[in-house]
Amino acid sequence: MNQETKTVDRMLIKEQVDSLRDGKVVGYTCTACDKDSITPIVRCPECGSGDITTKIFASTGTILTYTIQRVASELFINDVPYAWIIVQLDDGGPRVTGWIPYVSKPEDVAVGDKVKITTSYKPGFMFEKS
Amino acid sequence: MRKVCVVGVGSTAYGKNKESNREMLTRASLDALEDAGVDPKEVDGAFFGNAFAVTERQGHIGPLVMSALGIPDAPSTTVEAACASAGAAFREAWVNVASGLHDVFLAGGTEKVSTIDTLTATGYFAYGSDYVFEGGNGCSFPGLYAAMATAHMHEHGTTSEDLAEIAVKNHKHAVDNPKAHLQKAVTVEDVLGSMEVASPLHFYDCCPFSDGATAVVLCSEEVAKKLTDTPVYVQGAGRAGSVAALHDRESFTSIPATKRAAAEALKMAGKTVQDIDLFEVHDCFTIAEAIATEDLGLFKPGTGAKQAREGVTYRDGKVPVNPSGGLKAKGHPVGATGTGQIVEAVLQLRGEAGKRQVDGAETVLTHNVGATGGSCAVHIFGRSVA
Numbered sequence: 001m002n003q004e005t006k007t008v009d010r011m012l013i014k015e016q017v018d019s020l021r022d023g024k025v026v027g028y029t030c031t032a033c034d035k036d037s038i039t040p041i042v043r044c045p046e047c048g049s050g051d052i053t054t055k056i057f058a059s060t061g062t063i064l065t066y067t068i069q070r071v072a073s074e075l076f077i078n079d080v081p082y083a084w085i086i087v088q089l090d091d092g093g094p095r096v097t098g099w100i101p102y103v104s105k106p107e108d109v110a111v112g113d114k115v116k117i118t119t120s121y122k123p124g125f126m127f128e129k130s
Numbered sequence: 131m132r133k134v135c136v137v138g139v140g141s142t143a144y145g146k147n148k149e150s151n152r153e154m155l156t157r158a159s160l161d162a163l164e165d166a167g168v169d170p171k172e173v174d175g176a177f178f179g180n181a182f183a184v185t186e187r188q189g190h191i192g193p194l195v196m197s198a199l200g201i202p203d204a205p206s207t208t209v210e211a212a213c214a215s216a217g218a219a220f221r222e223a224w225v226n227v228a229s230g231l232h233d234v235f236l237a238g239g240t241e242k243v244s245t246i247d248t249l250t251a252t253g254y255f256a257y258g259s260d261y262v263f264e265g266g267n268g269c270s271f272p273g274l275y276a277a278m279a280t281a282h283m284h285e286h287g288t289t290s291e292d293l294a295e296i297a298v299k300n301h302k303h304a305v306d307n308p309k310a311h312l313q314k315a316v317t318v319e320d321v322l323g324s325m326e327v328a329s330p331l332h333f334y335d336c337c338p339f340s341d342g343a344t345a346v347v348l349c350s351e352e353v354a355k356k357l358t359d360t361p362v363y364v365q366g367a368g369r370a371g372s373v374a375a376l377h378d379r380e381s382f383t384s385i386p387a388t389k390r391a392a393a394e395a396l397k398m399a400g401k402t403v404q405d406i407d408l409f410e411v412h413d414c415f416t417i418a419e420a421i422a423t424e425d426l427g428l429f430k431p432g433t434g435a436k437q438a439r440e441g442v443t444y445r446d447g448k449v450p451v452n453p454s455g456g457l458k459a460k461g462h463p464v465g466a467t468g469t470g471q472i473v474e475a476v477l478q479l480r481g482e483a484g485k486r487q488v489d490g491a492e493t494v495l496t497h498n499v500g501a502t503g504g505s506c507a508v509h510i511f512g513r514s515v516a
Contacts, residue, residue, distance in 0.1 A: 013262055039263060039375050065284070065382050067276035068329040069268060073253035076268045084269045084328075086277060086377045095377040099268040106329065111284045124267025 013040060021120050027094055029055040036094040057093035059117040060130060064088050064095065066109050075122070083109045085127060098125030131228040133515060135354035135361035138166025138347035139473040144461030145311040146244045147341035151180065151191055154343035155240035156198040158466075162236070163199075166347040167357050170199040173347075174232035176206040177222040179215025179239030179465035182254050183208075185246050210465075212258035213414060215239055216344065217468025217498030217507030223348050224367050224509075233353050238345030239470075241463035251339050255464075258501040260375035272336050272415065274376055274502050276328035279417040281382035283330065286432030290330050293416040294321035295439040297334050297458055300413060303445055304455025306485035311340045311461030335416040337456075342463030344470040351515075362476050365401070365493070366510035368394030374504040383432075385503030388425035392497070395508040399493075400516050403427045407491045408450040408478060410471040412499040413458045419443075422497055423451060445488055453478065453486045468498035468507060475511045 019026045027038040032049035036057065043050055066085040069076070076082070076099075083103035087096050098117070103109050113129060120126035140161030142154045149157070155178060163170055176192060183189040192206025211218040216239030223237035243251055256265030259274060269277070282288045298318055304310035316334055324333035354361035370390035373379060379386070396402060403426055411426070413419035420434035428449055429437055437443045443451035454460045454474040457467060475494035477483045493512045499505065 017262060037378065039260065039373075039378055045373065045378075065277045065281040067269070067273045067280060067331075068326075069270060069273050070325070070329070071248075071252060071270060071272070071327045072268065073256050073265065073270055074249060075253075075266065077249065079268070082268065084267075084273050084277065086382070097263045097267055097269065097375075097377050111280070122267065124263065 017123055020125055021123070025057040025059050025089065025096065025117065026054055027057055028052050036092070038094045038096045058090040061087040061089040061115060063109065063111055063113045063115060065111060068103055068109065085115065087115055087127065096125055098127045100127045100129070132230055133351040134224050134227045134348055134364045135351055136346050136364060136472065136476050136511065137349055137354050137357050137361055138162040138168060139476045140165060141309055141344040141470055141473045142342050143309045144340045144342040144463055151186055151188060151240040151242045151343070152194040152198065154242070154341070155191060155238060155345065156195045158238055158343040158345040159195055159199060159236055162238070162345040162347050168234060168347055170201050172234050173201055173204055173236055174234050175204050175226065176236035176238070177209050177219035178206060179219045179468060180208050181210055181212055181215050181241060181258070181464040182243060184254070185242055191240065211505040212500035213412070213462070213464050214468055214498045214500030214505040214507050215465040216470070217496070217509070218369065218505060220346065220469055220472060220509065221367055221369050221507050224364055227348050227350055234347065234349045236345055236347060237469055238343065239466035239468060240343035241465040242341050243339045244341050263375050263377065270328060272331055273328040275415040275417055276331045277376065278382050278421065278502070279330050282417060282420065282435065285383055288420070288435040290322060291318055292435040292439055293335055293420070294318040296413070296416040296419050296435065297321045299438040299444055300452050300456040300458040303453050303486060304459030307455045307460055310455045310459055311338050312459045331415055331417070337414045337458050337462040340461030340463040342461060342466050342470070344466045344473050346469050346472050346476070360480070360513065362479050363512050363515055364509060365512045365516050366395035366399030368392060368398070368508040370394065370506050372503040374501070376502050383421060385421060385425055385499065385506065387503045387506035388422060388497065388499065388508070391506040391508040392426050395510050399510045401493065401510065406493050406495045406510070408453060408488045409495050409497065410454060410474050411451055411456070411497040413452055413456040414462060416458065418499070419451065419456065426497065445486060450488050453483070453488055471496040471498060472509065472511070479511060479513050
């Protein structure tokens, strides 16, 4: 059976993570309804469309929620304390996660703070206050 | 579908246990079978939860247990749904009996984490998250619930004292549970004065890393009536999922899977949440109990964290929540917790819960969550068919 299949411009997660390390925010967008996602998808969770392509998003955003990590797993054991944050990217982009080094006091971070992505030496996004 | 009953329960003590997973789960399973008056040879199969087989370098736990029980021919399957592993295992066993395919099934779970240090355990527990975007980029498992707590405080004005009151309640309940990991009362000052793990959560806002195993025997109503005059019925069984990554959720202060699984279970039982007498909910962290009780529809969004302070959720309160001590103080042997909640539900319905008995309990709801809500299992149990 010779079915026509749609080509989804899929990345390996490793490539995505590597690009994040360079501060380049590459994610996915649904061409049917404009839903954006940093998490890999092949069908749109909003409209069900399979027309998903990759897209480069803004590298600035606003903190939606956070925690100051004082006990970490092995990967980040030498970095405590630091803030782990969920960020709404600017220009209607997706939500992403990341961390801000050297945050130890409650007054150092707040919901609504503006942040921007910096080049990271760890997996995923590293942010600084902007 | 057929009516299904729970006719036997078994549980090791929670805490540090010298025994291995195979020993603990075999003991819990045999205790459940003896409690039911069912010979192992009558068991058609089993589903067992076990999240961190790697701690003992021993996967494929089912056949070891079935062999030890003298029934190596009976099929067994390990279910992994993070902290909801045993709740999910129970659901699969229920499907096997309710469908008419089999008459008698075991459901249970086990976990052994005292063999690893805190650093290693912190790493393993993060494996249940979306590791690329959560665990692997700096968020510990407490950190994810801490981010939910920050959002709950920001949106609803919840305070650290409110959360501490939930820990105080569940610790108080656990004092009367001889199988609880932390049989010790704590004060609000103890909680707030304990080390901050991930702000705003303190050490005493978090459940302990526990060893333990639990098991229950499920059977058809027909078989149950031959065994006992007072079986406990599975009135409702609900399962649902949520998008795994917290950042992809519309809200950080609600778990969609809880709402969907509860709706399915309540519909099956023909009940509303107000018909339930007591709740065993997934309080891996204090904030988790607050959010669970809101998502179950017990309290308005944003008010779940105020209820322990007001006395509402104490064992003798209007809406008893976690009379066992919950994951918070009874303990959390990850792969065993879901069926452990069901053990408590059955003991309460039989009037065998000792000092922690909730008077006149006719209907109990159990709520078991995997990670931050990627998995959820809700079950409703009662002394009558429905």
